[in-house]
Amino acid sequence: MAALxxxxxxxxxxxxxxxxxxVRFLREKGTIPCLGxxxxxxxxxxxxxxxAKEKALAETGMASRDLRLAADTDEATLLSHIAALxxxxxxxxxxxxxxxxxxxxxxRVISAIDPRKDVDGFHPVSVGNLVLGKRGFVPCxxxxxxxxxxxxxxxxxxxxxxxVGRSNIVGKPLVNLLSRREINxxxxxxxxxxxxxxxxxxxxxxxxxxxGKAGLITADxxxxxxxxxxxxxxxxxxxxxxxxxxxxxxxxxxxAAERASVITPVPGGVGPMTIAMLxxxxxxxxxxxx
Ligand code: GUN
Numbered sequence: 001m002a003a004l005x006x007x008x009x010x011x012x013x014x015x016x017x018x019x020x021x022x023v024r025f026l027r028e029k030g031t032i033p034c035l036g037x038x039x040x041x042x043x044x045x046x047x048x049x050x051x052a053k054e055k056a057l058a059e060t061g062m063a064s065r066d067l068r069l070a071a072d073t074d075e076a077t078l079l080s081h082i083a084a085l086x087x088x089x090x091x092x093x094x095x096x097x098x099x100x101x102x103x104x105x106x107x108r109v110i111s112a113i114d115p116r117k118d119v120d121g122f123h124p125v126s127v128g129n130l131v132l133g134k135r136g137f138v139p140c141x142x143x144x145x146x147x148x149x150x151x152x153x154x155x156x157x158x159x160x161x162x163x164v165g166r167s168n169i170v171g172k173p174l175v176n177l178l179s180r181r182e183i184n185x186x187x188x189x190x191x192x193x194x195x196x197x198x199x200x201x202x203x204x205x206x207x208x209x210x211x212g213k214a215g216l217i218t219a220d221x222x223x224x225x226x227x228x229x230x231x232x233x234x235x236x237x238x239x240x241x242x243x244x245x246x247x248x249x250x251x252x253x254x255x256a257a258e259r260a261s262v263i264t265p266v267p268g269g270v271g272p273m274t275i276a277m278l279x280x281x282x283x284x285x286x287x288x289x290x
Contacts, residue, residue: 003228003260004152008144011151012272016060019279023061026286033286034063035093035119035278036085040078040104041071045235046097053095056275062282065091075104079112086114092286093119095278098169116288119281122168130176137281142174144273145208145229146183152262154206154227157184162200164217164250165210166191170231174208197221207260209250219255228260231270 023033035057039050054064065088067081078096085091094117100106115125121139129136149156161178165171166189178185190200192211201207201221209217210231222228232250249266257263264270 003257003263005257006148006152006262006264006269008148008264008269008272011148012276014151015147015273015276016056016279019276019283020060022283022287026283026290027061029290031286031290032061032063032090033093033283034065034091035095035282036065036067036088036091036117038067038069038078038081038085038094038096040069040073040097041101043099046099050097053275053278056279057282060279060283062279071101073101073104075108078104078109082109082112086112086117089289091117092289093117093282095120098122117285119278119285121173121281127168127173130173133180137284138177138277139169139173140277140281141170141210141231141270141274142177143277143280144270145174145231146177147277148229148264148270148273149206149227152227154262156206159185159205160188160203161185161206161208162188162190162204163208163210164190164194164197164201165212165231167210167212170210174210211250213250214248215250215252217251217256219252219259222256222259224259225261226259228256228263229270230264230266233266233271 026033037050057064085094094113096109110122113123115123118126118137121137126137130138163171163174175187175189179187188200190197198221202223204223204226206227208229212232214234214236228251230249230251234248235245236248238246247267
């Protein structure tokens with residue numbers, strides 16, 4: 001069986017149209033939703049993510065306040081920029097691109113963002129709200145995964161979802177989201193300490209790979225007919241590619257596509273949805289500020 005390949009770009013475009021409508025409504029009332037975007041240093045992958053986010057904001061009629069800081073910027077300076085964005089009523093959301101240089105404490109920086117502007121959903125207040133099932137910002141990638149699964153009409157209630165990877169950005173929030181009563185999946189969280197990973201993945205109706213390891217999930221680890229969502233974005237050297245590398249997911253795509261019923265590609269799967277969910281969170285922040 002060959003799997004149906006999920007088009008994340010198309011789903012993101014659909015979500016973008018809804019966002020554009022909400023933005024139009026806000027603009028008519030004189031509010032232009034605006035995201036403060038802070039990038040520290042010049043990591044090429046981070047730079048390309050930030051550029052893509054700003055382009056998507058502009059395409060949906062939103063603004064961004066761009067702060068590019070040198071790699072040796074000290075923590076106090078970064079915190080003062082965040083304080084200024086917190087105070088600015090024209091800025092509705094704040095995004096600090098991660099990872100930060102090693103001399104800056106990530107948790108201090110994230111905690112300094114006003115939770116009302118925490119469109120990444122990384123602030124401890126947002127994390128707490130998600131765990132408690134209360135309203136608040138949900139991190140974009142997990143929200144994108146769930147939105148894609150819904151778009152594809154994959155049954156979630158009662159299904160066994162296996163998440164591989166326990167990051168704060170993807171794995172942990174995804175587990176909390178999928179086990180919410182309104183989604184009602186049964187969730188298993190696997191990580192680098194899991195003994196015999198395949199034992200768990202082979203039982204998954206929905207397998208979500210978010211470990212950041214190219215090709216970790218091979219065809220023999222996938223149950224026939226499972227839905228496979230690949231969150232991994234790994235740069236692997238490829239001398240034949242123009243940039244000298246190509247992007248690979250955590251899943252061995254060709255093999256997995258033979259066993260799965262649906263599968264997301266890398267690139268063009270979850271990635272576009274992450275940005276689409278960020279746009280949603282920014283417009284939400286602007287609406288809530290009214
Ligand atoms: N680095 C990798 N993913 C993300 C994300 O979703 N938000 C931010 N701020 N940094 C990231």
